[in-house]
Amino acid sequence: MVKSTSKDAHALFHSLRSAYAATPTNLKIIDLYVVFSVFTALIQVVYMAIVGSFPFNSFLSGVLSCIGTAVLAVCLRIQVNKENKEFKDLPPERAFADFVLCNLVLHLVIMNFLG
């Protein structure tokens, strides 16, 4: 039983890797970006758990800026993904412009909330 599961998992892992290798570079860049921000968020959560939640607004803005960035990047990824049929009408330039706007708003708010 255990063996078969581990085997399955192995196979799954392989197929995942091969499937992911097929994704275009720009999507990979986005993925990297997402991973980076999620990682930053995790570091902050760990830091908060150690130090305590005193400047709570700073913590919140720090973490939410990371999560926000990640979420927006995922949104962008969904939109510029050529395989996604839903957004055929949406040109990637438009999607990116929206993304930039969204990020500007996000970081403006973060700046406001940080101090």
Add this chain to the structure above:
Amino acid sequence: MSKLLIFLTLIPLLPILTTSFSPENPSSRRVLVLLDDLALKSSHSVFFNSLQSRGFDLDFKLADDPKIGLHRYGQYLYDALILFCPTTERFGGSIDLAAILDFVDSGHDLIIAADSNASDLIREIATESGVDFDEDPAALVIDHISYAVSNTEGDHTLIASDEYIKSDVILGSKKIEAPVLFQGIGHSLNPSNSLVLKVLSASPSAYSSNPKSKLSNPPSLTGSAISLVSIVQARNNARILISGSLSMFSNRFFRSEVQKAGSPTKHEKSGNEQFLTELSKWVFHERGHLKAMNVRHHKAGEADEPTIYRVNDDLEYSVEIYEWSGTSWEPYVADDVQVQFYMMSPYVLKNLSTDKKGSYFTAFKVPDVYGVFQFKVEYRRLGYTSLSLSKQIPVRPFKHNEYERFIPAAYPYYGAAFSMMTGFFIFTAVHLYSK
């Protein structure tokens, strides 16, 4: 509250210096003396002369003189009233019970001397002031132990008492050596009444009853519960002296020699003159009258009074307190004046330190609570007029830009936020150029 009002009115009048009665000069000046009989004027002349010599302007009138009146055109004509008319049932002119009470309630002083057979009117005035005379109209205070030794009278109604109130403010700093002679009716005080004080009380062996009749049932007033002379300081600092005996003011009592029964010492002169003179000084505000002025508060290091404080501000508070000496305002020196920083309950309670020149000051930190606070000085001491100052001041919380800006503990978060921002720019560049 009314006290506060008085002091508020005190302050703007400071520059005006007049010889007539003014808040600047709290001593009474013009005194109306109502008498049953003009003969009293001469029989009590020593007392009156001592007043006149201190600068009082005495106006003697018969109590039933139809032309007397306390005020005219809304102004009081007198600053004080002496009622030496124990038997008067009705005053003449416009004076009645209510007029006298209004007179007192507007801050004027009053001396009442009753006697045996005191009229209902006089009793009623005394009652309104918080003093209850023995209801038996014929009753006198009798003391078979501490009576004054005399040749003629044998019913022991002439009492020699030396149970004074222990207060330098009221009776002066000089000790009264000789006992005070008293002959008249006793009264009792309600112990819960905080405004009235027993100045001269009877000895434990005294009782109040009719000396002519036999004692059938126990007397209603006995022992040291009997007050012979009492004073009242009303909440507006008007002062009232109530004595159960008119004769104790008389020249005869002033000059007579006195020997207390059972006491070997015989005094040349009774203590009446000193006692009553000192007491009249107190009643007429020549002593024990305080005023506070120049209440100031400001942030530490600043001079101007702010309209609002912030929590945790450091502030300095100062007030000047003076005492009236009869002729001028002298610095009042005490170490027990306290200021409260008060909102529903005192958040800060501090003793004020003084520079012995009348100025009291302290410094403290505003508590970490916002709200509408008051600086309160409630100073009540035996014999002194009460000081009640309050000054309202709001305390606000921090403004949004008064909080700590850069907290070291938060640097990782700042770093994260800024790294996200730079990350965004780098990503934008990479994303745009990767195509």
Add this chain to the structure above:
Amino acid sequence: MAASETSNGTALRYAFGNVLSFFILLLIGVLAFSIRLFSVIKYESVIHEFDPYFNYRVTQYLTKNGIYDFWNWFDDRTWYPLGRVIGGTVYPGLTLTAGTLYWILNSLNIPLSVETVCVFTAPIFSAFASWATYLLTKEVKGAGAGLTAAVLLAMVPSYISRSVAGSYDNEAVAIFALIFTFFLYIKTLNTGSLFYATLNAIAYFYMVCSWGGYTFIINLIPMHVLLCIVTGRYSSRLYIAYAPLVVLGTLLASLVPVVGFNAVLTSEHFGSFLVFIIIHVMALVYYIKGILSPKMFKVAVTLVLSIGLVVCCAVIAVLVALVASSPTKGWSGRSLSLLDPTYASKYIPIIASVSEHQPPTWPSYFMDINVLAFLVPAGIIACFSPLSDASSFVVLYIVTSVYFSGVMVRLMLVLAPAACIMSGIALSASFDVFTRSIKFQLPGVKGNSQVDAGYTSSEGVVVQNEVAKTDKNEEALKERPSKKNRKKEKEHLEKPSVKAQVKKRLLVLPFEASIIAILLLILLGAFYVVHSVWAAAEAYSAPSIVLTSYSHDGLHVFDDFREAYSWLSHNTEVDDKVASWWDYGYQTTAMANRTVIVDNNTWNNTHIATVGTAMSSPEKAAWEIFDSLDVKYVLVVFGGLVGYPSDDINKFLWMVRIGGGVFPHIKEPDYLRDGQYRIDSQATPTMLNCLMYKLSYYRFVETDGKAFDRVRRTEIGKKHFKLTHFEEVFTTHHWMVRIYKLKPQKNRIRGKAKKSRSKPSSTTSTKRSETQRKNPWH
């Protein structure tokens, strides 16, 4: 739009339709604005009721001192001596809106006063709200339904009641913000554009600024997302619509001082975070499903499911622990009373004491949404055919808002837009069916029939006219809805004319029946219009600080409140404190500019209980309580002379309850005779001796000799009494407001000699006071 595909003639007609709908929208705006002006016309341009006075005062402060001072405003004139941090406890949306309007107008050299701007803010925003309704409904069911819904919303009585000119309250702008946020959500959901998602977050921010009801949004949208996920309608558009909203929305919400960290710490918001996690899991699942072969995916599912289950349990356990650790389980009282209708009356009398927090009665549904109540079910059915993401959202909206309105009268306001949207959809769908039937019966006229059908002037007919165009717009719009409908829609588009019409012929009704049905619907619409106008003109336009009554000898105006407040502002010291029941706190600070002890912002229960206790105590105890609070004047509202029912005696039991909740020596049964609240001779001695009774009925017997209370319809129990610690200083013309002053402490303390002695004195003193006393009854 699909218009380009069809022939030239239809293109023209669409263009014409667009222009027409633009003008109709303009007219709807004018209608929404003008129907709310009855109060100005019938009374005057004045701020209404209680809360608006506070908002007005805050706006004045804002315009005078600027935004930073407003943000940091510590108000020392209310809640004496605690004070109130206005900047941190107020929803600033309304104030900022009106302040901005004022600045804009003044910079354009239109010198309107702050008050005028405040009075007209609500009508302006109700016009905006009806346009937002149009947009929302258009996204859901097309332009025809949108216009119908907009017309309905422009005059729905429930909304009118909160947004007549002068009713300058949070709800006035919040409803617009609510609908607009929903519209942007649907728009994002339909387009999947990040741009709209950003706008959505900003609209949500505006809503958070404006009203505490924003929690409705932050719970409804996650519910909808969850619904979509559960019913297998997950799409990446859903992700784009939801995930940025949560992150940005939470951040923006915590920027509002009054919300602050509550946006992440109270359990009203936890639902959204949970759904946020779920949607990420779903996104991941769908992504992996996309890149994996079905077989491998199955393997992955089994693997992940077993791990995921464990993780989920852990997360839920943590959440439960977090929630349980907070005292009220993380829910604030008002929200708890939403979920458990009996919560408030059980635990928080201060919430239960407000009439608008009571559950509504059935007639109030009919009063407030009228015929819409009957159209809503039809609208729900219409939404189910076909069910799209958008229409499922609307259905969810109506269902939840019906529930909430059943809990609190006040939330009827949230129901109203939903009901309008539903009814708009229902009306438009039914008109669609009927007109189509007619069209098929009259093959000759075909094209013109719609136009002819409706050009008469009444509003109901305008509605119908709009509806007639729906079928075309609908097709154009249905292009967007979700995958499932997609294929079907395309078929429609390919063979637009003949086949579809043949198909539709199945739905055709007999000609006569359609005509009659249309007439009936118009009648229904007309009835609605008549009712709404009546409600706007009669029921909801009274400003409640000026009252009127009609009697046989004409119109009576009771302007007692302003009389009393102006007396206070002219005859008392600036720093004097006025105590009254909290209802009148805002008005006293705004109109009389005097410090009050408690006001309508009921943030400190103890303080209110103190005042309640004072009012229900005997005179001496009350005097001591008031004196400790530095109170100089006590204000009571008394309706017994003119029959004004919402006076302090009728509110008195709440004072007892609230006071007794904190100070247990006040017991409600002491004030009730056999469980009955009465003030006649049967009343309990506690009742007859309490301060409220005495202040209300002092000298009341002098008015008619019998002391007949016209509100309670009885003679009062104790007619002749004197006040020892209070003195009457002012009573208004109709006795509606009575102001008493606390007597200062007695200068002397009387001895205790017998009464017989004191008799002559007491008679003289009463004689004196009687001659001095001025009779305010002229």
